[in-house]
Amino acid sequence: MSIINLEFALEQFPEVLKGVPATLAIAVVAMIFGLIFGILISLCRIYKIPVLNRFFIVYISFIRGTPLLVQLYVFFYGVPVLLDFLNEQIGTNFDAAQISPLIYAFIAYTLNTSAYQAEIFRSSINAVSAGQMEAAQSVGMTTAQGLRRIILPQAFVVALPNLGNTFIGLIKATSLAFAVKVVEIMAIAKIIANDGYRFLEMYLVASLIYWVISWVFELFFAWAENKLGRHEERIEGNAA
Amino acid sequence: MIKLKNINKKFNKNHVLKGIDLDVEKGDVLVIVGPSGSGKTTLLRCINYLERPDEGSISIEGFTVEGKYPSKRDVLELRRKTAMVFQNYNLFKNKTVLENVMEGLIVAKKMPKKEAREISASLLEKVGLAEKVDEFPSQLSGGQQQRVGIARALALNPSVILFDEPTSALDPEMVGEVLAIIKQIANEGITMVVVTHEIDFAREVANRVVFMDGGHIIEQGTPEEVLIHPKHERTQRFLKRLVKEPDYAI
Amino acid sequence: MIKLKNINKKFNKNHVLKGIDLDVEKGDVLVIVGPSGSGKTTLLRCINYLERPDEGSISIEGFTVEGKYPSKRDVLELRRKTAMVFQNYNLFKNKTVLENVMEGLIVAKKMPKKEAREISASLLEKVGLAEKVDEFPSQLSGGQQQRVGIARALALNPSVILFDEPTSALDPEMVGEVLAIIKQIANEGITMVVVTHEIDFAREVANRVVFMDGGHIIEQGTPEEVLIHPKHERTQRFLKRLVKEPDYAI
Amino acid sequence: MASGLAGWADLFIKVLDKLPLTLLMLGLSLFFSIILGVFVAIVRIQKQPVLYQLATFYLSFTRCTPLLVQLFLVYFGLPQLLLAFNIDINSWDRLVFLVIAFSFHTAAYLSEVFRSAYLAVGRDQLEAAYSVGMSYPQALFRIILPQAFVISLPNLGNNIIELLKDTSLAFTIGIIDIMGQVRIILGNNHGMGMFQIYVVISLVYWGTCILIESAIGFLENIFKKGRVSISRQ
């Protein structure tokens, strides 16, 4: 008997595909908001904005330092307790059971990835030469304008490979959301696998799906890197 | 027009500007000459607060900014009165030649794109770059980049233009063009401060010359006074090399 | 000594070097002049294969490298025979001034550190940077950076030194120093190719001059022949500006 | 389970007891993944024909499939594969399989970190190195990588911390690390005291993370010499 029953795996493909929307929703929502927060946080750190700089150092440390699972639990178990408390104290009538687990996932994943993206942007913004900002200011731009029009577009090119890492990491990390009842690719795979202990088959199916999704995004990131980086005379290999 | 009072600037322990006072009249072309490392670039950068002086005040058209920690709004206003040509060009790497020139017009001056494009294209033609408008800075030769920098500053049409060695990468032909342009806009009443080490160029373009050394202004006056009949011994020594070898001069 | 044959180079469709042939003798100081964008820098960069020519061959001291895809070993050997001063300095940003100069000696020439340090320090003193040895390039003025670049190339003591506008950021005093240094090492038999747009400097330093335009060599000969009595109309026009305004020249 | 201060302390001691093992896995995996990561990055930057395709495929596979699956492949699949060639590695320590899997996994991510940092170092730096007669490897190690290293540090931090947390997968193949310890305790309690246990494990991870962050910050300070940030103003 062969270890992997391919026929079984093929049969289950459509079922597992049903998890794709949840995976994509969490990854894309978290990525987009994470991008925005990440940039803002990195700027607070680069410009050493008094209180915020300290705050975000701790924030980044905390978010990166504790397991994502724990962060999910904090919202999943914490919010209902908080709502119950509110209901008692000020007589509101929130029903925690009505909140879709997806919402907890959105919040937790966004907060989580923001911390990582803040570090990505801190490094890529610092890689842009200071002269670029001076030039922007010399033509009368405000710092904000200079950041938006000159610095960030250049920093983005540097950041892209790392953003790719983060996004693909995010896609795979959505499987953790099963711990708060979000049923995505890996969750479905596990549920099916349990019946006949066909873990290998189902992991194969899940991996393929993850791979295809991520691969599409890999292509996208590579394309974007080329497109956005066209202005640069890039240091290439050792040719000449 | 421009009034600098007691400008002091230190980099750590290196005291680079030691109480500079300077007045420039409207429409003046003030040339600053001096040995390498004497603080010319630093002084220029202080005028639009790219470098914050430790002490002193700067006024342009009666608008004064003072001290090391002025408000952002004041600094922005000061900068909008000036434009700058950098010693190392500092073009926007992610923008084409044309966009480099348009950028300030669109963003800081809120000019409509079409108008900005026309102004920029015509200036780029003036400096001989009509063919290069769609290239990125990384694809240009040194002199071409410098000319983009000049066009970028001119396009803004500010009250004051600060030039940091604007002809260092230019051949004699091009130097002639730039000279003509500077003279022309001086006639339009724009004030210019030019740092240069090309004494020939200085003589032709300046109506006032300042000689700096070691963070001090040593001598100032007309080009004649400073560059041909310098009074101060340091200035004489600085200019000596050119005078000493007359057989090569034309 | 240096022999270029039929060097052709295109950037996409822009044909920048159009079949350049050139011979330089040992100990020669060859100066290349020409308008901005004419291909001077590109030619210089082809000589040490920083830019790969699309066609043609380059020999230095009889060692020949050819075509667009030579072996890495050949290119390395060619480069070890040369040193270069860049138009925009290109200092190692993560190294101090002293380390910038020592780096090539230690790594490429395998010189003991102590010796490398002595040579470097004495060269830096020569170009007036004794005080700046422990600073980083970002803390230097333009002229100071350029001098570090010059010292870095000189330190290597190669057969050939390529200078790309080595005095563009230097004041007349310093230009004099550099001139003296170049003359001195020419006497030691080092061959030099200098791109410059400072005609005065070219006259004094060169024993041969090449005038380039649009990717061609238009004219070559002694400084006298090319710079004072140019035969070609293009050369004459290029030099005209200086001749036209004799009242400012000394 | 015991509650109160003694309970907490007991829990902490049990978890901390496994910290050295976690750090060992982290250190070994990091070491190998940096080496492999630099290599893959350089191959991809240089675009050398066959190697490039291989590296890109490797990158895609390791980044895009779950780490757990890779761990299974190495731990369960590799011995079977080798057995076909009459090589029996089933008796190897589980730690070895773990380190292999994690090194391959993390190296993929690190290679992108290094690649982006390498590309952010200007080409002028490489040319300058060539002009003083350095070979490519010399230029790489003396000029380019030191500068790329600073740029990559924050991203390196991100990935090291991810790796730290990934080590918790060790328990799936029976290595009792700090997370494994916690799961055993949780199992013994039928999931009671979950809150307390997760507080403890979070604190232990966070503490380790702070150590990593301090090290990264320290390195950033040392290596940033000569660099000027846009926030200079």
Add this chain to the structure above:
Amino acid sequence: AGNEADDGKKVIKVAISDEVNPPFLYADENNEPIGYDMDYMKEIEKKLPDYKFEYIWGEEESNLVGVDTGKYDFAINWFFKNPERQEKFLYPEHEFGYSLTSLVTKKDRDDIKTLDDMVGKKFPPVSPSGGLRAILNAYNDQHPDNPLTLESMDSPSNAENLKMVDKGKADAMFINVTTFNEIQKELDLDLKVAGIISKEPIYAVYSKENKELAQKIDQATVELTEDGTLSKLAEKWFGVDFFQDLDYINEKGFNFEE
């Protein structure tokens, strides 16, 4: 697998699961496995002196994959049998113990006795893996028109789930009686076992290649059952001999009703 130990015994690698389940299987202070399963293994070891058992902790899924690929010889925890699984793995013929599954509700409820009563009612989240899930899935397969509503979640906490039932946020929890009793000792919730659903035989799980070993152990298991050793172990760990029938067990107080 299958190395020789120093003393010439054949080493058997046994995967034990972290989804531990006292008193079947759990860990002592030094993370050594203890419980009914381990005592059973010790008895087996006495019967089969040629083998030396080596225990390896791991996640349940990983353990099964390991058995599947031949990395481990067999896995032990409290695996239930079903036809799909039998296709994949080798189950011995005879069980070595039982697990009693039950529905737990609030003490004042009488409407829930069997799984049928749970149609249209709410369970707390169920783990995707494990034998309990398999029983529920099987029920749904048999009643495609009236299925149970199941909500899945990765490693749900039994204690949290019971609290949900206690607070009225779920109607009943499907849980092992022993597990419930252990938790109830600690939490003392307002809950009861409303009905025993099944007495599930439990097995060790072997890879299909391991016929010989499985047979030998199976043989030993039969002997241990017949000579009453396992009954004694059951008394020791569960307070009741679950080899007897359900009525006897209920009488003996497996049910936590007072």
